[in-house]
Amino acid sequence: MDFKKTIRRVSTLIVASLTTLAATHVQADDKVYRLKLAETWGPNTPILGDASKNMAKLAKEMSNGRLIIRIDSANKHKAPLGVFDMVKSGQYDLGHSSSYYWKGKVPNTLYFSSMPFGMTTMEQYSWFYHGGGLELMQQVYSPHNLLSFPGGNSDIQMGGWFKKEINTIDDLKGLKMRIPGFAGEVLAQVGAKPTNIAPGELYTSLERGTIDALEWVGPAFDLRMGFQKIAPYYYTAWHEPGSETQFLVNKKVWQELPDDLKIILETSFRVAAFDMYTQALHENANSWSKMSSEYPDIKVRSFPPEVINALKQANGELLKQQAANDELAKEILDSQASYLNKMREWTTISLQAYLNEQTN
């Protein structure tokens, strides 16, 4: 029958057309993926808050609108230190935070931000990307249904603002200092009294002598806090030589992304991380320039060798305890120590020698 034949022919045409069309679009999966990110920071936090904005913009542009990421700041989700749990549970798909915030929950997360007397930012990036660091980090996060990636470096943290000069280890004994986390534990080992105080009360606490010293971040964040007006000694770094933030991803969300969006997302993390580091360097340089010209009485000091050695020893003992208690902790700490050992030999004759030869 003509009618049947025609239908058959038309059907064949339809199939052929659709096949051709499909073939030219064989790789395109044009579904739009909408992900939600929770960040630890408040809205419009400079540097830290720019990282996820830059990341989301890049992911959107590179995916031609197929990957859309909504960012909720702490004012929205009300749980700045709940990011780990919210991404783990799937309440959020992504997070931007700092790994050492989770050490109370998962002790081994401590090692992926920055360690006292540890690697500098670039030494640590080399460890992450070429020295096995990234794999170790995934090993720590994987049992919690999470992937974790370097999320941008806020540069070296200064040692903090002190009202009195530190000349001997005795000057640290009984010293009341706002310094949270593991660095506080190190200071406690040498007799200081570490404490944590809410950001809004820091200035008054230092002014009134409730505390004798505090660490915050570095010039880019410290300038607006005004500590330089009430504590003349600005100590150089020892406890966070290169603080890395992190992007967290819910593992199930990750697995459901098509391959090209996986690589677009991971690449957006990497670029945003690197951008955050150069931005932090840039802002620290600008803020230090402003701060040191507006407040020429700031006295920059480094702890004397005696104090450094005592802090190093205390740090080493604490880490030794952690390694003794947990096999994976030992593996991570050994990996960091041997990488740092080898890398620092090179840093010493390259970057450090270059910087020193011009100031000698």
Next chain:
Amino acid sequence: MDFKKTIRRVSTLIVASLTTLAATHVQADDKVYRLKLAETWGPNTPILGDASKNMAKLAKEMSNGRLIIRIDSANKHKAPLGVFDMVKSGQYDLGHSSSYYWKGKVPNTLYFSSMPFGMTTMEQYSWFYHGGGLELMQQVYSPHNLLSFPGGNSDIQMGGWFKKEINTIDDLKGLKMRIPGFAGEVLAQVGAKPTNIAPGELYTSLERGTIDALEWVGPAFDLRMGFQKIAPYYYTAWHEPGSETQFLVNKKVWQELPDDLKIILETSFRVAAFDMYTQALHENANSWSKMSSEYPDIKVRSFPPEVINALKQANGELLKQQAANDELAKEILDSQASYLNKMREWTTISLQAYLNEQTN
């Protein structure tokens, strides 16, 4: 007529199907763009040659196969120092090389690799991305139908291998050293005899005393050259504190790319650049560890302050001449000097202080 009606209905269905299909693919431009890249390096050159391979792989994966980049090494195109011209003319779409290779052609390209006593790698990345450096580089390349992007850093270059120790500026007078380019001009200003020698003849020239010293790159490239066997003094950096390579793009090719592929390509450049830097750090650390344990007699030296100051002065005078001759050169050099000035103040109290406090 039933027949006609059916055909009409089927046609409507076809159109509807195709329209629906087209709508779900509205943003996809599935044309495959095939670009050719010429690199200055020979095939399988480590670190330098990995940059464009990593870049091409990333661009392909993120574009889901829509951006395919073929890489021709120097053995293929036979013109290692012709990359600028070949990309300018459109013979190649892309290039990977070093900006200072073009200074004979376009003098202002000199300033975008690494300058004697200039910015370290990270200081320079901050300048590129936040201090106006990238815009100045585009200004230099734009009249030549080219875009130029940072293409990866090979880390600090060592000052080179010397048969005799350099204690005073007199020790440099008459010294025959293989050191090409602008750094050679600086050395000539203080009385040395810079020369260029093909890589294959370097070892014999140094062994036989045709030259007294040479600079090559750093441990990762120097180790296999074997210079440590015949020249015991390994001097620290002064002339290339962070050598940046570059990706070149033919402007017309760039303009014809759809927006998402533009951003994918630019992002692939950025990630490959950053990867090359961490890889260079990693390889230098490994090679230095190997070299210093296998050849424990290597004597690492820094030029004494007298020599550094003489070289700095010579460098400053040469740059002053260049700034006097060309307005854009002046603008670039002023931008670098003021950025370095501000940034180094911060580097000194952050990174340098941190490194020094642990070796004091």
